[in-house]
Amino acid sequence: MFFASDNGAPVPPAVMAALARANEGPAMGYGNDALSLAVAARIAALFEAPDAAVFLVATGTAANALALACLAPPWGAVFCHAGAHAMHDECGAPEFFTGGAKLIPVPGDHGRMTPTAFEDAASRLWTGVVHGVQPAALTVTNVTEAGTVYTPDQIAALAAAAKARGMGVHLDGARLANALVATGATPAEMTWKAGVDAVSFGGTKDGLMGVEAVVLFDPGKAWEFALRRKRAGHLFSKHRFLAAQVAGWLDGGLWLDLARHANAMAARLAAGFASVPGGRLRHPVEANILFADFPAAAHAAAQAAGAAYYPWSDGPGDAGTGARLVTSWATTAAEVDAFLAVLRGAAGGIAAG
Numbered sequence: 001m002f003f004a005s006d007n008g009a010p011v012p013p014a015v016m017a018a019l020a021r022a023n024e025g026p027a028m029g030y031g032n033d034a035l036s037l038a039v040a041a042r043i044a045a046l047f048e049a050p051d052a053a054v055f056l057v058a059t060g061t062a063a064n065a066l067a068l069a070c071l072a073p074p075w076g077a078v079f080c081h082a083g084a085h086a087m088h089d090e091c092g093a094p095e096f097f098t099g100g101a102k103l104i105p106v107p108g109d110h111g112r113m114t115p116t117a118f119e120d121a122a123s124r125l126w127t128g129v130v131h132g133v134q135p136a137a138l139t140v141t142n143v144t145e146a147g148t149v150y151t152p153d154q155i156a157a158l159a160a161a162a163k164a165r166g167m168g169v170h171l172d173g174a175r176l177a178n179a180l181v182a183t184g185a186t187p188a189e190m191t192w193k194a195g196v197d198a199v200s201f202g203g204t205k206d207g208l209m210g211v212e213a214v215v216l217f218d219p220g221k222a223w224e225f226a227l228r229r230k231r232a233g234h235l236f237s238k239h240r241f242l243a244a245q246v247a248g249w250l251d252g253g254l255w256l257d258l259a260r261h262a263n264a265m266a267a268r269l270a271a272g273f274a275s276v277p278g279g280r281l282r283h284p285v286e287a288n289i290l291f292a293d294f295p296a297a298a299h300a301a302a303q304a305a306g307a308a309y310y311p312w313s314d315g316p317g318d319a320g321t322g323a324r325l326v327t328s329w330a331t332t333a334a335e336v337d338a339f340l341a342v343l344r345g346a347a348g349g350i351a352a353g
């Protein structure tokens with residue numbers, strides 16, 4: 001019963017097989033091998049953007065921070081949702097790699113910003129005044145940190161508001177595959193067709209051993225990104241092994257099948273919560289992350305049964321009964337059902353006692 005994170009899942013056998021196939025003979029380093037070049041072209045084609053610049057890195061933090069560095073100068077303002085990974089979970093990497101740009105949180109229910117809330121925050125900047133940071137970028141996360149999903153239209157509305165103020169738009173797609181299967185949108189519809197300039201296209205949360213692709217739709221940014229990636233220590237010399245993972249993951253649409261399964265397991269978990277006494281969901285479940293409350297006795301029973309998940313608090317005033325539950329490509333229906341049975345059993349015990 002493993003719901004701690006989707007990065008806890010193993011690597012799919014097809015990806016391991018692709019790695020094994022790449023483990024043959026010599027290959028040029030630093031991305032100059034045939035497989036790395038082919039994978040970059042394949043990702044560009046997937047986004048229907050043959051001119052896009054594509055770079056592989058090993059972590060989402062590097063993808064986000066280096067992509068944002070290409071959009072924001074040191075004196076720039078980067079707007080993000082108040083709960084964004086870039087804001088809370090990257091140890092200041094976006095600030096560090098931009099050379100000091102200021103992250104400005106935008107509030108919003110269920111992990112989503114509205115254009116109005118973004119406008120409100122952006123209009124407070126002292127634009128054109130030397131004393132204030134200057135508008136630079138908006139970063140949007142899809143799947144959001146609350147487990148909800150933006151539609152391409154919602155992304156487009158935010159991007160239009162950012163563009164109107166001369167800002168670049170970045171998409172943190174650590175779980176882009178989950179967002180795509182949830183909405184039925186194509187990678188192009190969810191990104192450049194909606195006004196996104198740069199994407200962190202996540203692989204790790206969807207089964208890879210550790211690869212994220214940065215996609216820059218303005219090829220004029222390619223050289224800058226290449227230098228930034230090297231300087232950050234993210235230009236892998238044995239690059240073919242990053243590329244091989246991506247190749248095995250894209251083959252036959254595996255990446256979408258894995259995400260579809262993760263989302264289906266979350267939907268099963270969400271549906272089951274309806275029959276957990278005292279169970280409640282904090283946000284709509286639209287992809288593969290759930291935030292749920294259940295009684296303390298059910299937490300104790302779940303922990304005693306060996307279930308892995310993070311307790312969750314939304315801050316002061318929180319009831320203290322929250323949990324974050326994440327499903328992955330490897331989550332089984334049996335795991336979900338066993339977990340729900342433990343919760344129901346504990347809650348039944350309360351009712352009886």
Ligand SMILES: *Cc1c(COP(=O)(O)O)cnc(C)c1O
Nearest residue numbers: 059060061062085141172174204
């Ligand atoms: C996991 C995650 C990342 C990347 O995290 P790393 O641990 O640096 O790979 C980025 N954004 C979001 C929303 C995430 O959930």
